[in-house]
Amino acid sequence: MPKNGKSQFAILGMLALLKKSSGYDLKKHMESSTEYFWKEGFSSIYPVLEDLEEQLLIVKVDTPTTNDRKRNVYTLTQAGHDALKQWLLQTPEHLQLRNEQLLKLFFGNLIPIKVTIEHLETYKKELETKLSSFQKIEHELRIMDTSESFYGLLTLDHGIRHIVTALEWCDTTIQKLKEYGGTHG
Numbered sequence: 001m002p003k004n005g006k007s008q009f010a011i012l013g014m015l016a017l018l019k020k021s022s023g024y025d026l027k028k029h030m031e032s033s034t035e036y037f038w039k040e041g042f043s044s045i046y047p048v049l050e051d052l053e054e055q056l057l058i059v060k061v062d063t064p065t066t067n068d069r070k071r072n073v074y075t076l077t078q079a080g081h082d083a084l085k086q087w088l089l090q091t092p093e094h095l096q097l098r099n100e101q102l103l104k105l106f107f108g109n110l111i112p113i114k115v116t117i118e119h120l121e122t123y124k125k126e127l128e129t130k131l132s133s134f135q136k137i138e139h140e141l142r143i144m145d146t147s148e149s150f151y152g153l154l155t156l157d158h159g160i161r162h163i164v165t166a167l168e169w170c171d172t173t174i175q176k177l178k179e180y181g182g183t184h185g
Contacts, residue, residue: 006038007040007044007045007048008048008051008052008057009084009087009088010030010034010038010040011026011040011045011048011049011052012052012057012058012076012080012083012084012087013084013088014026014029014030014034015058015074015075015076015080016076016081016084017029017148019075020061020063020073020074020075021073021074022071022072022073022074023042023045023046023049023072024042024071025073026040026045026049027040027041027042027045032137033152036130036134036159037155037158037159049072049074052074052080053074055079056077056079057076057077057079057080057083058074058075058076058077058080059074059075059077060072060073060074061073061074061075101119101120101123104116104119105119105120105173108177113177113178113180113181114181116177117174117177117178117181120170120173120174120177121170121174123170124167124170124171124174127163127166127167127170128167130159130163131160131163131164131167134156134159134160134163135160137152137156138153138156138160141153141156
């Protein structure tokens with residue numbers, strides 16, 4: 001079944017939560033929820049929707065048009081619900097970490113320490129911005145108090161803990177680089 005890998009399950013899951021949605025609406029909802037750990041662009045959403053429709057896992061539903069523009073809105077079929085549930089019951093595969101920051105740090109001996117420290121300071125600022133966003137989302141989810149928000153909070157907790165740990169790592173690594181540069185520079 002998986003022509004588009006795990007992207008199809010991200011989209012099936014979103015349709016299960018939203019009940020019916022257009023590709024545009026899926027993207028917008030993902031931007032405010034799963035983007036921090038599972039990002040999908042329009043270039044992947046629309047082909048996946050076509051494939052899911054071909055597999056009879058989703059169907060288009062009639063919706064009123066606005067501004068003479070036809071909007072394709074989709075909903076899950078029973079087969080789509082079944083495929084999603086079957087995937088959710090499977091043990092997740094090990095995900096390969098790809099982090100450009102760590103890759104550049106690994107090869108850090110090839111550039112001046114000052115540049116590596118600048119990269120880490122930039123990364124730290126990005127993490128602080130993301131942590132602030134996560135804390136705002138956390139506040140909104142706590143107010144909602146639904147089963148969707150409960151699972152969203154569990155997922156968000158992982159992100160917050162990851163960022164807090166990464167911020168601590170940045171501070172420690174920057175300090176070690178400064179010390180190393182002072183003795184090996």
